[in-house]
Amino acid sequence: MKKRILKNIFIILVYAFLYLPIIILVVFSFNTSKMNITFEGFTLKWYQTLFSNRSLLEAFFNTIIVAVTSTFISTVIGTISAYALNRYNFKGKGFIMKLLYIPIVIPEIVLGISLLSVYTLLKLDLGMMTLILSHIAFSIPFVIISVKTILDDLNPNLYDASKDLGAGGLETFRHIILPSLIPGITSGAMLAFTLSLDDVVISYFTAGPSSNTLPLKIYSMIKTGITPEVNALSTIILVVTFTIILLFTLKQMRSLKKEVVR
Amino acid sequence: MKDKLFKKIITIPVIVYALVLILLPLIYIFILSFLKSDSYGGVINVFNLGNYLKIFDMVYIKVFVQSFLIALVTTLICILIAYPFCLFISQKKKKTQTLLMALVILPFLTNSLIRTYGWIVLLRKEGVINTILLNLNIIDNPLSLMYNNLGIIIGMVYTLLPFMILPLYSSISKIDNRLIEASKDLGAGSMATFFKVIVPSTVTGLFNGSLMVFIPCIGYFFIADLLGGGKLMLLGNLIKNQFLTARNWPFGAAISITLLIITFVLVKLYKKTGGKMDDLGGF
Amino acid sequence: MKKIIICFLLLLGITGCGKNQEDTLNVLNWSSYIPDSIIEDFEEETGIIVNYSTYSSNEELLAKISSAKEGTYDLIFPSDYMIELMINRDLLEPLDKSKLVNINNLKKEYLNLDYDKNNTYSLPFLATTTVIAVNRDHIKDNITSYNDLLNPNYKNNIVLLDDQRIVIGMANQALGYSMNTTNDLELKKAEEFLLDLKKNVKAYDSDSPKTLLITNEVDIGVMWNAEAALALRENPNIEIIFPKENGALSIDNYAIVKGAKHKDNAYKFIDYILRPEVMKQIIEEYPYINVNEETEKLLSSEYLANKAANIPDYIINQAEMVQNIGSNIDKYDKLWALIK
Known part of the structure; x- marks a missing residue:
């Protein structure tokens, strides 16, 4: 049991490593501070300048x-x-x-x-x-x-x-x-x-x-x-790619289900 | 008769492609590597071995050694992360496995530069990681996480990890559970089982992954540029400099050819361990 | 299937249109030299589409120009010694000054210089000199010379330019030699100096050394004056020091590439930037040394008060310029590969 928890913790850590830089970019794209150091407040300014x-x-x-x-x-x-x-x-x-x-x-x-x-x-x-x-x-x-x-x-x-x-x-x-x-x-x-x-x-x-x-x-x-517009742009690209993939997978899953029903 | 014509039409594209876009460029830089450069960027048509001899200059040997060390460390870290990761994942239910592997690939469908930029935000002296650690009083002084070799290795491991995970996962998931039982x-x-049963049957996957991590690592100049502060010159940076700033194309070509030969040797070794060419490149 | 083919043809059409635009101008300039807004204004006024790409060193510019097919680039901005070298290699087009109405706005002291007597091929765009910028929040020591940067307390705390002529030249100056020495013994000493200094160097960065200073990544930087001036804008506690070795002076120039396809547009662009109010905008966004007499009268008090922007004349006059050293450049190439 203990072993399994340790294994799961390891898996979670690897995913954290994989997703950390991406999450950071998304969060900081809404940050009022230009410096990307601490989160100071919410803004959509960078999307406008973009x-x-x-x-x-x-x-x-x-x-x-x-x-x-x-x-x-x-x-x-x-x-x-x-x-x-x-x-x-x-x-x-x-x-x-x-x-x-x-x-x-x-x-x-x-x-x-x-x-x-x-x-x-x-x-x-x-x-x-x-x-x-x-x-x-x-x-x-x-x-x-x-x-x-x-x-x-x-x-x-x-x-x-x-x-x-x-x-x-x-x-x-x-x-x-x-x-x-x-x-x-x-x-x-x-x-x-x-x-x-x-x-x-x-x-x-x-x-x-x-x-x-x-x-x-x-x-x-x-x-x-330092260019916060890059954060904003990255966020948009991320959202678009993830949406496309999600739609793609959903479609595939649906057609799979149909086949099963038949 | 019509059949023959059809055959001709469909075989021509691949032949033209392979000869014009693969063979011709390589032959050309091969020839270039034996020519001489004048001091300001031109190429003189004199055959000589000077460019290859120049590689043995201490300055450039150092660059080779540095690049291979960085690539080696990156590959080892990738194995250390990917091996247990794939092993643990393969113990999950089949459906969960598919989902988890999709989650591995997902971040890599965005541009690698964007992700590297994310690391800059994280690793800077006043970046996210240092700020958090300082606020939690875990450290007293900010850690130097980038503008050094550590930064380069973090960036390389991050960018190349999926190329280790994918082949390893496919070879680990192929192991017959009955064998383990x-x-x-x-x-x-369990130790003996691991080393005597599991490891031997994943050697090809391991070699495949190592190849797909080690080789690109040598050429990713932008990671060394952005996370290393321009202090460490890797082979990729050296080649880039020869072509884009030092104007010595023949020398740049000679380094590229050397790199190509090293790549071919590694691929030969991979084939010797029973690896298939079709499995390379993340398939 | 038909739909796909139609879409595809449409796409090809779009690419084709982009290429056939006669009214374009291909500019190759230093990064952070002309604000995007200026280019957009120019495009709006003239209807010319500007393709703007950047480089980060004279050597990169030369490589790009000599490897690209003739006519790829129209307008470039090489520094002094690079102008001389490009003239020798027949890479530049003589300028037709009758097409430049605003040419008389230029300051006389930046005309007819050694690298291009009579300004046959080039006209000055702006000038810059290297300064030492020190963050006084963290560094209290007295710094007056490049030699002070060797202080072991500054480990990993300095940013230098990623430019071989400037950085090796700096070492030469620190040792009392000419910035352009080709003497092997002197260069050996410079190598030792730079290897020693490397322990203190956190990064070599030509594109934006100010960022490292502003984000407190380093406390000391040797950089072009405008970068220091921008850092000073963000953090008033940065002190600007003119090294007692007399830094480097670099004058960047407009030049038209031999075989350029859009010469007239290039003249229009040069003339546009020569306008006093346009140059004022550029120089206030990127505070380099102004070479436009008429712009001088318009400059804001902020620019004039910024010590790193408004460089005193005596500093400019005593600064040393990079010279074309011919095939001795190999020595610099190798030394650079060694210390990096």
Whole structure:
């Protein structure tokens, strides 16, 4: 019994560690004191200044554009690629598969500087395009793996059955395979989206003058001093993410229940 | 015939992607690492090994050692927190387990910089932790919690902990409970069961987690910048400086290639312990 | 599926629009140099959209300019020695002064300086000098020189700039050498000085050393005068000390990058800031040394009374400036990596 209490205390402590900085940010976003030292009084002032901060809002929109675009493209390419790798053999396939793991294991900074070097070599303008391209570069492997795990579990006889029925490669993919891949695609896309929103290191090297993203903006804001607007912004982002996840989970739970009822 | 065309169309994207966005950049910095930089930022096309020899300068060896020590300590602390945590969680009911694991991931869906900023607010000399401890008379003088190595390690452990928890949890939850019971039936104590049954079957998970903590730790320059006060130079900071302030791209490229080789060696070791590549990256 | 594709195309459209805006200006400036409100006012008045990004050292600026494709940035704000270096490397565009109506507002003593005779490529924006700021709530000792900072009582209690030329230059000055020495023996001594000083250093921070002072994280800082002036605004018990070694003087300048795509807009921006009342707003928000004759008449009593803002002329005149030292910069690079 005593042992169990100790175990639970340990678990609670770990969660406290995980949630402490987040709770602090939310609480201090309502603090009248600029200094973030002690809580002096309740205010919504920082939310007001936040919404009149044009460059911060612009960075926010850039972040969303980069995340949505790169998620979309890397999900499409990732899904097709996972299928291609699972279904077909081609020259150098083993080598290509090895390359795909590189963005996952190497330190982000190495990927960041090597992409930057290539953009410079090719004389590309650093901007939204290079930023989106870089995000695609590190997201695709994650999508491929999450789709591939499902493909690996599919019954290989499906292909033959479909072929016997006279379906070509495209038909088989569209009508037989694609529907069953939806969970893998969704989780791959979610992963790509969060990776893109969270990325600091690669964006740091590959963004240009007109493509400030939120993490970069926050980085420079934190470096240039005490900015309670950052607390307010963080709180909003937290609330939005948590709401989306909550809705998502609720929806999943409901559909699970429905299945059980049936 | 149509089938062949379809095959071509769907295999081309992955080949183009892998060659252009992965292989080309790496080959380019590999070449860059053997070139020379002129004193103000340009690159001279002369083959030389100078950049690699420069790494063996005491100044830079120190940076390597510091980074690896920080990464090692971070990894060990992550194991010490994550191992018992996953073990205790795996003893709960299945439903509770899912919920608890979701709660682990939740904070990490917000930007890592924002969370690092939260730590600044907590760890400062007149930050939340010191203020509370001072008011409770637990300490007389504020503790130095940031602008030193402690701050960097706290930030790293915090940012990377889930990458240890996820693979560890998945390998711990796969252990067959009957094995543990069998071991107990055979008279093994809980310590013996732990070291002879549980630990061996989680080696891959442990290695996977360590890899996913150790490697990023070397590159997270922003945590060293924000929580370390710019006093400790990690490899990430060194590479960043070579590219963004010291204008010596070839040297920066040589450090990156060295780091890449170290990464590949670690991954090879991981595969030797029976780890699968698909399990890396938090899957 | 169709809906998704339409949404996606729309998004691409938005990104495309952002890029095709002809009426933009890409400014690369020091962090905390021009308040957001000034930029917004300028945008409102001219309809030009300003893309504003920042850097924290001259070296970072140089790296950004030389690695980015020509035409990426339009207007930059390099310091004196960096102007000279950029002219040598053919990175700057000669200025067409006929496009600057307000050019005569500039103080004569900041024109025609050694780094750019005749101001062919640059015009002064503002100047700054390093000062020592001490929190008198906690430190009572008499401090007059950089050498006093070695006092073992100040363990972990000092913030320095994260700028190699300035910090190593400070050590050189403390030892009685030129700020720009390239003599190996002297630099070795500077290295010892800095390693000794490091025990007292809590952080190297160029972006906002004032924060550490204001939040009582440290009690002593060597920083640019405006940072000290802002700290003084928050805490009147901070004393501003002009080190007897004569600190560093740095003059930051407007310069247009070679191949800039929006030159006319850059001139409009420079001319806008040269207006006395605009410069007054900037200098009162970030209290650096004013180089605008007409602004001088408008400055508030608060600015004039702030010891760290309104720096006496004799201090400015005796301060030393960073010089371009060519390939000897390698020595500084290595020394910097060693002491960090």
